Amino acid sequence: MAKQEDVFKKVISHAKEYGYVFQSSEIYDGLSAVYDYAQNGVELKKNIREYWWQAMVQLNDNIVGIDAAIFMHPTTWKASGHVDAFNDPLIDNKDSKKRYRADVLIEDHVAKIEAKIDKEVTKAAKRFGDSFDKKQFLETNQRVLDYQAKADGILKRMGKSLENEDLADVKALIEELGIACPLSGSKNWTDVKQFNLMFGTKLGASADSAMDLYLRPETAQGIFVNFLNVQKTGRMKIPFGIAQTGKAFRNEIVARQFIFRMREFEQMEMQYFIKPGTQQEWYEKWKEKRLKWHLSLGMGEDNYRFHDHEKLAHYADAAADIEFKFPFGFKELEGIHSRTDFDLSQHEEYSGKKLQYFDPEENKSYVPYVLETSIGLDRMFLAVFSNSLKEEELENGTTRTVLKIPAVLAPTKAAVLPLLKRDGLPEVAQKLIDELKWDFNVIYDEKDAVGRRYRRQDAAGTPFCVTVDHQTLEDDTVTIRHRDTMEQQRVKLSEVKEIISKEVDMRYWLQKI
Ligand code: ATP
Numbered sequence: 001m002a003k004q005e006d007v008f009k010k011v012i013s014h015a016k017e018y019g020y021v022f023q024s025s026e027i028y029d030g031l032s033a034v035y036d037y038a039q040n041g042v043e044l045k046k047n048i049r050e051y052w053w054q055a056m057v058q059l060n061d062n063i064v065g066i067d068a069a070i071f072m073h074p075t076t077w078k079a080s081g082h083v084d085a086f087n088d089p090l091i092d093n094k095d096s097k098k099r100y101r102a103d104v105l106i107e108d109h110v111a112k113i114e115a116k117i118d119k120e121v122t123k124a125a126k127r128f129g130d131s132f133d134k135k136q137f138l139e140t141n142q143r144v145l146d147y148q149a150k151a152d153g154i155l156k157r158m159g160k161s162l163e164n165e166d167l168a169d170v171k172a173l174i175e176e177l178g179i180a181c182p183l184s185g186s187k188n189w190t191d192v193k194q195f196n197l198m199f200g201t202k203l204g205a206s207a208d209s210a211m212d213l214y215l216r217p218e219t220a221q222g223i224f225v226n227f228l229n230v231q232k233t234g235r236m237k238i239p240f241g242i243a244q245t246g247k248a249f250r251n252e253i254v255a256r257q258f259i260f261r262m263r264e265f266e267q268m269e270m271q272y273f274i275k276p277g278t279q280q281e282w283y284e285k286w287k288e289k290r291l292k293w294h295l296s297l298g299m300g301e302d303n304y305r306f307h308d309h310e311k312l313a314h315y316a317d318a319a320a321d322i323e324f325k326f327p328f329g330f331k332e333l334e335g336i337h338s339r340t341d342f343d344l345s346q347h348e349e350y351s352g353k354k355l356q357y358f359d360p361e362e363n364k365s366y367v368p369y370v371l372e373t374s375i376g377l378d379r380m381f382l383a384v385f386s387n388s389l390k391e392e393e394l395e396n397g398t399t400r401t402v403l404k405i406p407a408v409l410a411p412t413k414a415a416v417l418p419l420l421k422r423d424g425l426p427e428v429a430q431k432l433i434d435e436l437k438w439d440f441n442v443i444y445d446e447k448d449a450v451g452r453r454y455r456r457q458d459a460a461g462t463p464f465c466v467t468v469d470h471q472t473l474e475d476d477t478v479t480i481r482h483r484d485t486m487e488q489q490r491v492k493l494s495e496v497k498e499i500i501s502k503e504v505d506m507r508y509w510l511q512k513i
Pocket of ligand 1: 266
């Protein structure tokens with residue numbers, strides 16, 4: 001089995017074993033691509049949401065939040081283009097009977113070509129040593145240039161065919177590239193068909209009068225239809241933003257990657273309303289701002305890259321993804337889209353209501369343009385979780401499993417451990433818990449030898465362990481052990497709260513943005 005797959009399997013089993021993510025309705029054998037967040041997962045998810053919300057809403061005085069309903073008037077989805085165009089191209093393999101997204105099959109093929117480039121780079125770096133100039137190598141090495149041209153050519157052709165709805169050419173491309181079913185190796189493909197991703201449901205008691213509804217496939221439309229309400233009641237001046245977090249639903253064709261691609265998931269979206277003509281400038285600014293937000297968590301610059309879209313969605317005039325290096329390779333984590341005035345103009349047309357902004361500086365009304373940032377909360381969860389899980393070799397020859405979740409996001413900030421279950425140590429530990437719990441999540445653990453308790457907290461992702469021992473009774477000091485370095489420091493009981501607060505406080509982390 002490929003190493004990548006092993007790592008990913010470990011991530012999934014660790015998420016279950018340590019109370020982060022469970023399969024939905026597991027006792028009934030689960031529901032495909034639907035997951036439940038467990039006692040630790042819910043805290044991590046909440047912290048990621050809060051970290052996003054503070055960065056977007058609290059720290060920007062021209063961005064406000066809303067919480068729109070999941071159900072929306074069905075015309076919304078006609079206007080937004082989702083009824084007609086929210087499709088994925090699907091293809092079936094006739095032998096294995098497995099269903100795939102045609103574009104994903106092609107993208108995976110391209111990823112293999114890109115992996116060859118990476119291999120060339122690694123080889124060259126070894127050969128040239130310190131004098132290796134990666135940029136120059138990428139720009140001049142003929143083999144690399146050939147691979148890159150091939151990859152670019154494939155993506156361009158796919159983008160064009162999808163844009164022109166030329167599904168026959170998408171199939172032709174799959175055949176020309178010799179792409180086989182990853183499971184069976186068969187190249188016996190059906191034609192490519194479009195498949196609408198929205199879930200339908202009904203509103204109303206009786207079958208005749210019931211109204212067809214959709215579960216929202218994105219949160220953005222709840223922002224667009226409320227644009228004028230927020231602008232007027234909040235007396236917002238362009239440029240301004242509206243942010244929202246909430247559930248979205250997509251009947252994904254293929255969903256085999258744990259919480260990377262779910263049928264019910266959560267998005268964190270922000271629509272920034274701007275003057276027409278300024279979209280390029282804001283597009284660049286938001287790309288930079290969002291990348292900085294990611295980098296502030298310290299999960300490694302090399303794990304992120306931008307990917308500019310060849311194939312633009314029906315609403316966009318420019319779009320890029322921030323991709324993250326997941327255990328199965330670089331994949332989209334967040335999208336930054338320049339949506340023009342498409343959505344507001346469409347809602348004007350379908351609702352018959354004006355959705356315009358009167359610009360006092362220009363002394364005229366216009367439909368604003370929109371710059372969107374859209375990130376999947378569950379995908380961000382997977383990015384954090386998979387990147388944090390490490391197997392470390394220790395000096396004494398043993399290994400430890402540690403979940404190095406950035407302290408600001410960790411579900412539990414500290415565990416308080418009495419060295420022994422007697423001599424008054426549990427009481428002192430409990431007293432410390434009673435003090436700390438007002439500021440952050442803490443847990444008490446008295447079972448097993450202290451070394452084993454440290455390991456348990458390492459694997460659960462708790463950044464600090466505070467140990468109460470006999471010396472505590474004499475001089476009011478305790479040991480704080482740091483998860484990442486395993487360093488221990490002796491500190492005064494009265495300082496514990498401040499030491500931990502400093503390292504888990506969002507303020508400290510968000511200042512890096
Ligand atoms: P993909 O190409 O992976 O299907 P997308 O381009 O359709 O994603 P967007 O419509 O731009 O995604 O949605 C914005 C964000 O929502 C994505 O960057 C991703 O983080 C998240 N997202 C989209 N679909 C899912 C899903 N099925 N499960 C979890 N998160 C998702």
